[in-house]
Amino acid sequence: MIIDIEKIVHGGYGLGRIEKKVYFVPFSIPKERIEIEPIAQKKDYTIAKPLKILEKSPHRIEPKCPYFGICGGCHFQHIDYKEQLNQKSLILKETLKKIGHIDVDIKDILYDEPYYYRNRVKFQVQNKEIGFVGFYGDFVKIESCPISSKAINDLIPFLKEFSKHFNPNWISVFYSETQKEYTVKFSSKDFVDKEKLKKFKEHLSPKNLVGITLAKENKLEDKVIFSIGTPFSFLELFGIKYRISLNSFFQVNIGVVKKLINILDLTDGFGKVLDNYGGVGLFGLLIAKYAKEVKISDLNKSSVNDAEYSAKL
Ligand SMILES: C[S@@+](CC[C@H](N)C(=O)[O-])C[C@H]1O[C@@H](n2cnc3c(N)ncnc32)[C@H](O)[C@@H]1O
Structure with missing residues (x-):
């Protein structure tokens, strides 16, 4: 099947129509013509996989991340950054109109570095490997993440070692750029011995990891079980x-x-x-x-x- 992409919608999918039926195509760009294969039928639309780009957008670029397209974290790395900002502002404009019935003109979009910026990252852990939830819901093992800060990337080898000892389901890391320190939260399938964690933090953790918190996932706020060190950090701004x-x-x-x-x-x-x-x-x-x-x-x-x-x- 061949489709022309009209626009990008909330969630990062490109929207196109064939005989009045709506198709959502990931990793596509408006004005592209794409050969697709339907993979999931929903009530009002069909999700389709892009097979071949027949007419390419001038905004299409090579994604920086080797996991792009399989990792579920990023949706827009195949689009140049200026155009990403344009597309996101169009999505915001449409959302405000649809839900809030507000018509706004979006100008002066603020932006900064497109890579190595995130100060907080939640990693999934499977078989003691670090990764993310994949685009299709599976686990994707990673060695690095180019949208996470350099400091968080530097911590990945430690997180792997940590995983060998405490079998986490997930690990959430926050890095304070001004205090140059990490705080870590995790949950585990196993019983976690407080003394063992304390010793691990004292002897095997980077000195600027100021706190490790064991938690249980909860919808609004995770339930804290216990913390070694401080369960918070500080950040100084203005x-x-x-x-x-x-x-x-x-x-x-x-x-x-x-x-x-x-x-x-x-x-x-x-x-x-x-x-x-x-x-x-x-x-x-x-x-x-x-x-x-x-x-x-x-x-x-x-x-x-x-x-x-x-x-x-
Ligand atoms: C995007 S954050 C912005 C926070 C802050 N203004 C900032 O810029 O750092 C949105 C905040 O809204 C809160 N929130 C979400 N739904 C809410 C609700 N129904 N009532 C009150 N707060 C809510 C969240 O807990 C979150 O802290």
């Missing part, structure tokens, strides 16, 4: 020291955060501010310097506790 616990939300791309904060107009002074969906208070704590009062609200208790803690520093 004169604020943010505490970031392992169960809290924090933006993954610090480069973009810095640019975002730089465009805030903080000179005029604020009255009463409500930072809804405020996380650990990234914006609220900064605005508090210029406002009469700031309230930070979030569904995630860990984030709110961090915001409260950081506000007192």
Whole structure:
């Protein structure tokens, strides 16, 4: 079957139609003509695998990551970065219109480095190997991840060693760029001996790994079983020291955060501010310097506790 891709939709699929039927094609780009093979029939659409690109977009590039296309983490590495930003803004515009009935013009898109930026990564572990959930739901073993920070990539050999001892299901790593330290959270199928973990942290872990937390996956917030060291790190930005616990939300791309904060107009002074969906208070704590009062609200208790803690520093 041959299809012309019209646009990219939420989730990264290219959308095309054949005889009024909708097809979602991963790793495609608008205006491309592709030979496809249907692989899954859904109620309103069909998912199809791209077999051959018959007419190639000028935005198509060679993906940097050797696991792209099999790993489920990235959807756009086959598109040049400027066009990725354009496509993502079109997806946002369409989502705002569809769900919120808001028509906006998106300009001045902020961006930073396309690679080696993520400060938090959740690795899956299978047979003591490190990887990610694959694009088709399977496990994909990796040796490196070019969208994770260099520091997180440097920790992968240690995570493999850690996996041999504690048989994790997954390991989540946060790296604070300003404190140059790691915090790690994991869950395990096996019983984890606290003393053994303590000794492992003392003798076999990098010195800048400040805390290892055993947790159980939970929908809203993982249940903490115990921690060796600290279950949080700090990050200093624009004169604020943010505490970031392992169960809290924090933006993954610090480069973009810095640019975002730089465009805030903080000179005029604020009255009463409500930072809804405020996380650990990234914006609220900064605005508090210029406002009469700031309230930070979030569904995630860990984030709110961090915001409260950081506000007192
Ligand atoms: C993308 S984060 C942004 C956090 C913060 N503004 C920042 O930029 O760091 C969105 C936050 O919304 C919170 N959240 C999601 N659904 C929520 C809800 N229904 N009510 C309150 N907070 C919610 C999440 O816990 C998360 O911390």
